Amino acid sequence: MAVSYTPMLEQYREVKSKHTNEILFFRLGDFYEMFFEDAEVASRELEITLTSRDGGHDIRVPMCGVPFHAADNYIAKLINKGYKVAICEQVEDPKQAKGIVRREVIKIITPGTILTESSLPDKANNYLALLYEEADELCLVAADISTGECIWAIFSGSSRINGVCDQLFRLLPAELVLAGKVEGFSVISSFLAQRIPACAITTLANPDLILASELLNKHFSRQELPSNLSAQAATSYLLYYLHYTLKSDLSHINKLTRINTQDYLILDASTLRNLEITRNMRDGGRKDTLLSVLDFTKTAMGGRLLKKWLEFPLLNPINIVRRQDAIAELLDRRMVREELKELLDNVYDFERILTRIEVGSANARDLTALKTSLTVMPDIKNKLQDCHSDILSGIARKISTHVDVVNMIETAIVDNPPFSVRDGGLIRPGYDLELDELRSIARDSKQWIQELELREREKTGIKSLKVGYNKVFGYYLEVTHANTGAVPPNYVRKQTLVNAERYITPELKDFETKVLGAQEKIVNIEYQLFTAIREYIKERIREIQQTARQVAQLDVIVSLTEAAARYNYVRPILNNNRELIIKDGRHPVVERLLTGEMFVPNDTELNHRDSEIIIITGPNMAGKSTYMRQVALLTIMAQIGSFVPAREASICPIDRIFTRVGASDDLATGQSTFMVEMTETAQIIKFATANSLIILDEIGRGTSTFDGMSIARAVVEYIRDKVRAKTLFATHYHELTELAESSKVIKNYSVAVKERGNDIVFLRRIIPGGADKSYGIHVAQLAGLPKRIIERAQQILQELEQEKGNYNVVTGHKTESAKTTAAATVSLFSLSVVDELLGIDVMTLTPLEALNTLYKLQNQAREETGRL
The missing domain is CATH 3.40.50.300 (P-loop containing nucleotide triphosphate hydrolases)
Structure with missing residues (x-):
């Protein structure tokens, strides 16, 4: 017999049935709650208390929860542990709901789709990659939704698996999606386990092919689409997965770039690792890498681009010389370089701010950061105006000032807005007439309350009487127990405390209705105005992205110039x-x-x-x-x-x-x-x-x-x-x-x-x-091996060199004298000892290994010669 739960839990179970692979964050009031197995997993992984809830018919259901305002940190922890999280929100006004409030999953957060600012590395991308194979072609497409970048590459022939592994090592994807069967994926999987163990692997099951094709044409123009059909299919599947998880427009993903190996110096995974170009071999960090030496970038956007330049060096001499010309010009113009550094210091990561605007998660602080960043664009253009190098003059032309966006944010948003966009306090006075009128009512209310308090004190003679407010009872008059005898008849008792009584009056309730209505309207109007501003900026994302790319390129050029100036580098x-x-x-x-x-x-x-x-x-x-x-x-x-x-x-x-x-x-x-x-x-x-x-x-x-x-x-x-x-x-x-x-x-x-x-x-x-x-024995001596071992090693080395001196490395044969020497050596050592000695590569032994080897050989010689 099927178990019947409460209506709310039945709603939860219905939503959960469609998201079996994710932990479901189910919004109830000010908390995201989890139930059943999700609660058990989340309480263990997040180290929060596991409780239970009445499920109906005397059934207790496991439950745990986290405050919605702190949910990002908890979600990030789960994502870092390899889980996916589905966010289920109320999509209906509770006041208008008939029965239980309708809830829907508004987004699915995965390692490749997380957008929480604290979870994203500033100067590195967070790629979601997808693999799709058709015939003998293996297509890799990847997107960083936090920046809007989308790239693709095709690999074919016997080297396609190696090519994919090398590319994955550059991208370091947080998540890899498989669209269909990939022959040889076991090799890729082993590579990921060894080199990118944090990469989550997801299988894309039963994608809607028609919708995927529509998304491809929506995001990219016909000129941008790959001519390769496998690449088109792979890109459409990637977009389908992104829309399925984020459930957003994602119009900021509008530029598709091919990674063509013919354009770059190819660095395979082994070379990238061995040379420690962008990650060291010790812990995979940036410290003591070539990137750490050259990185004087002022912006996160520039830091990410510098990493790409190092992992994709150019092949075309013309493009290399263009970069050299830009660096040379800034080297000669030190004052311009210093002024550019100061200006770039004021630029936030507005590439990622644009993404938050796109998906609707940007707050007012994001908009003020965008304003601050765009405010310096006219000065940057001015500094580059008379530059002669192709790159610097090109940046000057392509950077836009976006004066309309700057003016709108400056006029509308206060300088230091609150973090939340739902609590008011975002919009400047004078921006909206209705808002100003409501604020006047709310502002005057404080004076009215003070006047009411004084008036009631005089009327009742109760000097300690005060007016208070809480969310449960609203406004109230509080009187201590010692003064309750002086309370007038029109006071209606509402609550009894240990030391006081709380009352309301008709006058106070009328005022409350008026003021609280104004406060609620203020918050709603501010949010509507804010979303309208956000939508205005959203329409201009493509051109602001173009400016962001130019700023990143300028930042890298300035960074390389700074390294050249500081460290006395020369132009090759x-x-x-x-x-x-x-x-x-x-x-x-x-x-x-x-x-x-x-x-x-x-x-x-x-x-x-x-x-x-x-x-x-x-x-x-x-x-x-x-x-x-x-x-x-x-x-x-x-x-x-x-x-x-x-x-x-x-x-x-x-x-x-x-x-x-x-x-x-x-x-x-x-x-x-x-x-x-x-x-x-x-x-x-x-x-x-x-x-x-x-x-x-x-x-x-x-x-x-x-x-x-x-x-x-x-x-x-x-x-x-x-x-x-x-x-x-x-x-x-x-x-x-x-x-x-x-x-x-x-x-x-x-x-x-x-x-x-x-x-x-x-x-x-x-x-x-x-x-x-x-000089191996000298190195062993420097390492601190005991004198007795060093002397014995020198003796053995002389004997071995005597034999080796009669070995012809060209013919590979021993001379007669070598055979004689070998016979003589046997008189000193047994054949087994000689064989083992000849098999040792002295130069690769650590001091401890050398000591253990000599100890073993000495004991073996003693046993075989009877000299114990």
């Missing part, structure tokens, strides 16, 4: 000789982290004539990795149009940068260090071109010495013969330096080291020629 030359030449280059991040010492600069020259591949040898901690990353980062900086930390630089545009650095197990997919290393190397070999830059650090060190050396050599030879990419290759296999003797395009470099007896000093200079030592 763009060449078409397919050369990369850097004189006295510096690592932009490391040089900022140094305290008490100067960064040691280094030169780089890569070309396709006599320096296509540079093999770099030298000890750990000497600066090989820093140097190679430095070259990659300077190339990226040059291709976003930035100046670079160097004495001079000449760079040809690079189409892709690949990096294989570091060593870490991929625990999420169960892959070993060596498997990760080989997988990443395979991707580089597959996709690199002669116009690419490859950074390889210690290829082959995840396996045995001879296996690793063989793989490293084969990789270098393949790049030399087939790929022809500019390559920096750091290795501990000194034997690889022999490759330079048989190839004119390979050069050897090493890190300069100064020896002082048994001590060494790393000079951080990259010099021609290969290193003849690894």
